[in-house]
Amino acid sequence: MQIPDIQTLDRGLSAALQHKIDQKTKPLGALGRLEGLALQLGLIQQRLDPVLRQPVMMVFAADHGIVAAGVSPYPQAVTMQMVLNFLQGGAAINVFARQVGMDIRVVDAGVNHDFAPHPMLLSHKVAMGTQNMLQAPAMSEAECEKAINIGRQLAHAEIAKGSNVLAFGEMGIGNTTAAAALMAALCQLPAQACVGRGTGLDDAGLQRKVDVVEQVLQHHASHLHSPLSALQHVGGLEIAMMAGAMLGAAQKQAVILVDGFICTAAMLVASRIVPAVLDYAVFTHCSGEQGHRRLLQALQAEPLLDIGLRLGEGTGAALAYPLLQAAANFMNEMASFESAGVDGKSA
Numbered sequence: 001m002q003i004p005d006i007q008t009l010d011r012g013l014s015a016a017l018q019h020k021i022d023q024k025t026k027p028l029g030a031l032g033r034l035e036g037l038a039l040q041l042g043l044i045q046q047r048l049d050p051v052l053r054q055p056v057m058m059v060f061a062a063d064h065g066i067v068a069a070g071v072s073p074y075p076q077a078v079t080m081q082m083v084l085n086f087l088q089g090g091a092a093i094n095v096f097a098r099q100v101g102m103d104i105r106v107v108d109a110g111v112n113h114d115f116a117p118h119p120m121l122l123s124h125k126v127a128m129g130t131q132n133m134l135q136a137p138a139m140s141e142a143e144c145e146k147a148i149n150i151g152r153q154l155a156h157a158e159i160a161k162g163s164n165v166l167a168f169g170e171m172g173i174g175n176t177t178a179a180a181a182l183m184a185a186l187c188q189l190p191a192q193a194c195v196g197r198g199t200g201l202d203d204a205g206l207q208r209k210v211d212v213v214e215q216v217l218q219h220h221a222s223h224l225h226s227p228l229s230a231l232q233h234v235g236g237l238e239i240a241m242m243a244g245a246m247l248g249a250a251q252k253q254a255v256i257l258v259d260g261f262i263c264t265a266a267m268l269v270a271s272r273i274v275p276a277v278l279d280y281a282v283f284t285h286c287s288g289e290q291g292h293r294r295l296l297q298a299l300q301a302e303p304l305l306d307i308g309l310r311l312g313e314g315t316g317a318a319l320a321y322p323l324l325q326a327a328a329n330f331m332n333e334m335a336s337f338e339s340a341g342v343d344g345k346s347a
């Protein structure tokens with residue numbers, strides 16, 4: 001695979017951005033995390049007056065052969081049914097994206113169903129789902145590379161149409177198992193620390209899922225040392241396409257909004273391919289999925305929200321978007337001590 005060229009942030013503007021932030025009519029630091037966000041936006045865009053244009057929510061969907069091992073309480077068909085729900089506008093992500101003014105693209109990366117064409121649907125099926133990774137690599141090397149490259153092109157296309165904020169979401173029954181396996185492999189953590197209840201496994205189901213992930217890691221042990229090989233052997237098609245799209249977004253200096261556990265696992269993979277991708281990432285929330293907090297810590301990421309969401313679809317990213325808007329808006333619209341005639345010196 002050709003490694004994408006991603007610029008690390010040029011921090012030359014940091015002092016001027018921080019000065020602008022500090023001159024706003026507020027006590028120093030009083031806008032909390034919004035101040036760090038404003039600084040990040042300014043550095044990504046290399047301007048003192050950052051603007052957010054045409055935010056797009058990209059929801060990547062695919063199926064997972066590992067569901068045959070009983071790792072999800074829901075049947076595989078729910079992936080396809082939820083894609084239809086997205087296209088009809090009735091899912092949580094439709095509601096929240098509408099609420100914050102984001103367009104949605106639903107990307108079929110590998111759902112086990114043939115969809116009729118639809119204006120919201122981007123059909124880029126690489127396979128009808130992954131193989132059961134207890135028995136075989138989740139994908140072939142060619143499939144994995146194809147998914148990454150399509151993802152990168154999709155991000156480039158959205159940015160070429162005028163977006164400078166790409167939000168990421170996903171749908172795929174079984175994908176918390178693939179995400180946990182990737183986390184365990186790339187962070188060298190025991191399965192137990194990475195596996196959670198997903199859509200709602202009971203205690204026995206959780207134990208079975210831990211056992212399955214341990215077996216998967218053992219089966220592919222000799223292929224887990226590089227991020228690409230780990231992705232190919234224990235990942236998922238939507239995870240691979242998201243990782244590619246995240247790399248593509250960073251290549252073009254767009255802001256990347258990372259949703260929950262599965263999106264963060266995709267960012268983990270992307271960051272092990274090109275670490276500079278992290279400069280463009282905003283981690284929007286800490287999901288209720290056991291393992292997400294530890295994964296965020298491994299990436300030294302501080303999530304914006306921690307409100308117990310564990311839905312996926314991009315819901316956390318959509319809900320956090322107004323915080324990004326607030327960061328850009330205060331930079332552009334808030335008075336400075338000088339312009340408002342407020343005494344900016346503390347006693």
Ligand SMILES: O=C(O)c1ccc[n+]([C@@H]2O[C@H](COP(=O)([O-])O)[C@@H](O)[C@H]2O)c1
Nearest residue numbers: 072172174175176198199260261287312
């Ligand atoms: O984003 C999260 O943190 C998250 C946590 C738990 C579940 N999910 C969603 O639930 C599905 C995967 O759950 P499971 O139990 O089938 O592996 C998939 O469609 C995800 O979008 C998502």
Ligand SMILES: Cc1cc2nc[nH]c2cc1C
Nearest residue numbers: 074078171199311312313
């Ligand atoms: C109903 C349902 C909706 C979802 N959205 C994302 N993952 C999901 C899993 C299920 C089961």
